[in-house]
Amino acid sequence: MNAFFDGYVHAKTNLKEFVDQFDNALKKKIENEISSDFHLFSVSIPCISRSLIEKRFQELYTNAKFRKIQQQIMGVLDMDPSLLRHDGVTKTYLVEDEIRVEEFTKHVTYYVDFNVEECDAKCSCGLFQMRGILCRHILAIFKCNGIKSLPDRYILDRWRKDIKRRYTLIHNSYDPGSQREDTNRYSSLFNICYQMITLAAGSKDHTKDATKK
Structure with a gap:
């Protein structure tokens, strides 16, 4: 929030000034988004x-996140x-790695559980859970098991470059005509x-039915 308002909204601001400054901040955010989309x-x-x-990550992810994937x-x-053990459909691997902190290097052993049938992997490093980026340890296990196609569960919408960010669909006085039409459609569908x-959450059966539909 501080980064969003920086340069637009100040501490001593009355309500009218706040609304005007918020609108300016949103305007700038939209301009940056459009410019970023063009670059992507x-x-x-x-x-x-x-x-x-x-290749799949290159096609779907923003350049900034794709660089992190490439690392x-x-x-x-x-x-x-x-391979540490093989229990039914689950394989558990040990992966030796190094962590560098300034001039020091520390050897670390990570554990990766890999479900062969569901192509589901979890690493003790927790990179995917914490930052939404597949770690090299899981990628190495995929390579060992000949996995060529990336499961959809590892492709996160928040890193995709082909999905319009929701804040560009927020009403503001800067909206051009075409953008305002998108905003109105978004608001109608959202309602x-x-x-x-609200209705589906009333029972498990309704929630299951709504999810399926």
């Missing part, structure tokens, strides 16, 4: 491998996972969905 679709960062998984992909070269959610 006009400039593509090349892949560093022949991995179809990397993890580069780290796969140093990974040499060893319908909100009513549906």
